[in-house]
Every structure is written in C-alpha cells, then in structure tokens.
C-alpha cells in the first residue's frame with residue numbers, strides 16, 4: 001500500500017484519502033466572466049512533473065496540500081493549507097432567492 | 101486445383117506478404133499530419149484515403165503501432181449508453197465494426213456475445229429502463245431481464261453477492277469483443293496500401309504556430325510542414341494541448357486490467373456490475389479478463405498496484421466464487437484521458453487547422469471506426485464537424501452543455 005504522510009494524522013494508507021484536484025487560484029465569482037469561471041471549474045493543466053494538489057483524509061475530513069510527481073507518484077511534501085491561505089476565503093456571490 | 105495455388109505450392113521461395121512498407125525518410129511536408137498511431141489515428145488516415153482521396157498523410161507514432169491503449173484495452177464493444185448523443189454515435193460504431201473484417205479482408209475476430217450489466221439497486225433498475233429504451237430508439241438491441249433470465253444466461257454467476265443482491269439485468273444483445281491489435285493493423289495496412297505513410301519511432305515534440313495555425317510539427321526526426329494536424333494520442337492528450345495553450349478538462353488516470361490462466365469455456369456474455377466496479381469476460385483462449393474502475397487519483401504511469409488487484413478481485417470473486425482459486429497470468433495498465441462527463445472531446449480546437457480526438461478515457465476502443473470516419477469528414481471538409489460529433493466539441497464545458505455518460509460508463513469499458 002502506498003503511504004500518504006498526512007500533516008494532521010501522520011503516515012496513513014493512501015486508500016484513506018481522496019484526491020481533490022490541482023491547486024488553482026479561484027477567480028472572484030462576482031466579477032469574473034462565465035468563461036473564466038468555466039475555466040476554473042473544469043480545466044486543468046494535467047502536467048507531468050511536481051504538482052501541488054488538494055487531498056482530503058476521509059475519516060477526519062481534513063483537507064491539505066501535497067506536492068506530488070505525476071509521473072513517478074513520489075510525494076515530495078505535504079502541508080497544511082494555511083501556508084498558502086493566510087486569510088479567510090469568502091465567497092462573494094450574493095445569495096439569491098430562486099423563484100420558479 | 102487452380103494453377104496459382106499449384107505454382108505457390110511448388111515454388112521454393114514463398115512470397116511474403118508485407119503488412120507495412122519499410123520505413124522511409126520523412127518528407128518535408130504533408131497535407132495532413134496525424135499524431136498517434138493508435139486505432140483512432142490509423143482509422144482517420146484510412147477513411148481520409150478511402151473516401152476523400154486525401155493520401156498525402158503522415159501518421160506519426162512515437163513508439164510502435166497499437167502500443168498505446170489500442171492494444172491495452174479489454175475490447176468491449178457496445179452502444180448501451182445513456183444520452184441520445186452518445187447512443188447514436190456508439191451505435192453507428194458498432195454497425196461499422198460488424199463489417200470490419202470484410203472491409204480489411206482480415207479477421208478482427210469480431211465476436212457478438214452480448215453484454216449483461218447487473219443492477220443491485222432500485223435506482224440502477226430505473227436507469228437501466230431508460231438505457232434500454234434509448235438504445236432501442238437508436239436501433240440497438242437491449243432489454244431488461246429478470247433474475248431467472250440472468251440465471252439461464254450465466255449459470256455460474258452468484259446472484260446474491262454479499263450485501264448487494266442482483267435485482268435485474270440490462271441485456272445488450274449487440275455487446276461484442278474484437279481483437280484490438282488486429283483493428284489497428286487492419287487500418288494500418290489498408291491505409292498504407294492507399295499511400296498513407298506510417299512512421300513509427302517518430303515523436304511530435306513541439307509545434308510551429310503562425311497566425312493561429314499550426315504550420316509545422318517538430319519531431320525527433322526533424323521538422324515537417326503540414327496543411328492540418330489531427331491529434332489522437334489518448335492518455336497524453338493534455339501534454340500536446342499544453343504546448344499549444346489549449347485548455348481542457350482532462351485528467352490522466354491509470355486504468356488497470358488483468359487476466360487469468362485459461363479455463364474451459366463457461367462464460368459467453370460479457371458480465372459487468374457497476375455497483376461492484378467490476379466486469380468479467382472469457383476470451384476465446386479461455387482466459388478470464390477482469391477490468392474495473394480507474395485508479396483513485398491521476399498519474400502518468402502504467403504500473404500495476406496491489407490495492408487495485410485486491411479490490412477488483414474481491415468483487416470478481418463475489419460474482420464468480422469458484423474463481424477464488426484461479427491464477428493470474430498477466431496484469432497491465434494504460435494511461436486514460438478522462439473527462440468530467442465521460443464523453444470524448446472531438447472536433448475543432450482554438451487553432452484553425454488543429455483537430456482534436458481526445459478525452460477517450462476508458463471507453464474509446466468501441467468508437468475506433470466511427471472516430472476515424474467522423475474525424476476524416478472533419479478534416480476533409482476543412483473543419484465542418486459532422487452532426488454525430490457536434491455535441492462532443494471542446495466548447496461544451498464553457499457553454500455548460502455536458503453530455504453526461506457517467507452512469508453508463510462507470511465500470512470503465
């Protein structure tokens with residue numbers, strides 16, 4: 001079994017984790033165009049090389065970041081998202097009532 | 101006895117039939133450059149030559165013919181998808197497959213054995229009813245069957261695996277298999293006969309772009325000018341698209357499969373369970389092939405893992421308990437280019453003369469003939485996508501018009 005070094009729970013079997021996609025900067029949903037939002041939601045680089053990715057430890061619902069080589073599957077480093085997100089992230093899209 | 105046969109029998113040197121002409125030097129320019137010598141690329145070249153009289157074509161393959169996913173798949177051919185766009189497209193492909201041996205004058209061992217998919221929940225039963233109706237509507241042969249009928253079709257199947265008793269089945273009479281490398285070689289040979297050049301060990305490494313057009317491709321054997329380019333490179337689709345700045349929602353995942361020692365024939369239909377993430381079939385050599393879902397996270401690698409073997413075989417043994425003592429003979433994997441809606445990306449790209457046949461993920465072998473046919477139409481018409489592939493355009497993600505086949509593809513074949 002491949003081991004994922006979880007920043008919170010220590011080394012665990014990788015089957016305890018869920019992959020959450022590449023780390024990408026989120027555009028401001030209130031001001032960006034539909035095309036920019038679609039690009040953010042769907043598209044990805046899908047490169048070969050060291051990529052920073054989101055991962056979650058299922059049992060503790062803990063999200064963290066991992067630097068992984070997408071060709072050799074080597075995990076170089078895992079770390080808490082607070083290293084990247086130094087401020088709280090809020091979603092600016094105003095809540096709207098849906099009328100049908 | 102015909103004279104030719106007598107002469108052949110008595111001659112001291114038997115004439116050797118040449119499948120592919122010996123490799124030559126690359127020319128400096130081609131009308132069409134096709135990147136990828138898998139089934140899709142070769143079929144595109146063949147139909148361009150056959151129906152459109154375009155023969156100044158180079159198929160560039162970085163390794164050897166059919167060494168990609170074309171010869172790594174489990175060869176399931178079917179059309180029982182969920183959406184009308186999907187079913188119409190795959191049903192056409194199944195039709196073309198049926199005539200392929202004749203067309204090639206070469207036996208691709210097309211074997212129509214029917215495919216049985218098992219429902220273990222009420223929700224799946226409902227989805228099956230819809231799939232049966234959509235499939236019939238587009239000329240496919242599919243019906244719902246009950247436990248008794250399943251028992252008659254596959255007497256060795258365990259109808260009560262653990263916590264997931266089988267409720268009903270989707271019986272797709274058109275379900276089939278074919279020898280996958282024969283499909284690649286059939287297209288290659290017939291394309292070469294018509295003047296298409298197939299260059300193995302020729303990797304496209306970069307592009308020359310001028311005024312929104314690809315004017316040349318750079319290979320390890322030099323740069324060649326091109327009228328237009330088709331990319332059909334499956335698992336590595338993103339790597340080429342990244343070089344051209346084409347953004348797409350493709351993730352590359354390994355897909356693993358394995359095969360046992362041979363057994364006496366006991367299993368005619370292809371049997372698949374999406375709840376157990378497993379499908380099982382017996383080859384004409386008697387071996388049992390197991391396939392399932394993709395790996396849990398992306399990777400450009402064709403290694404096999406113990407994790408997947410354990411989970412896949414646990415499911416296979418639930419379905420066929422007597423297989424617990426079978427010995428595995430081989431295991432392998434391919435890198436598959438997965439899209440979020442489990443439909444391909446076919447058609448134009450943001451570059452004027454660069455055409456995409458990508459996002460084929462874990463289900464593209466069955467589409468080989470229709471991909472070749474429609475991509476040839478697209479190229480020959482200078483970029484008018486035929487109706488069959490319009491719904492699969494790359495733009496569907498930015499216009500939020502996905503073609504969701506997840507429910508019909510989840511067991512990945």
Ligand SMILES: Cc1cc2nc3c(=O)[nH]c(=O)nc-3n(C[C@H](O)[C@H](O)[C@H](O)COP(=O)(O)OP(=O)(O)OC[C@H]3O[C@@H](n4cnc5c(N)ncnc54)[C@H](O)[C@@H]3O)c2cc1C
Nearest residue numbers: 136138139140162168169170173174176304434464465466
């Ligand atoms: C284990 C497994 C099981 C599967 N089972 C099924 C199934 O049962 N039914 C089904 O319908 N589908 C199945 N599939 C999916 C199917 O195999 C693929 O979708 C299909 O074969 C894709 O064909 P292709 O010709 O596009 O790609 P490939 O056959 O992979 O051909 C692409 C070629 O491009 C070459 N290439 C890549 N980059 C370059 C470059 N830069 N320059 C030159 N050449 C390049 C590669 O070497 C390769 O030979 C399965 C896949 C796998 C891995």
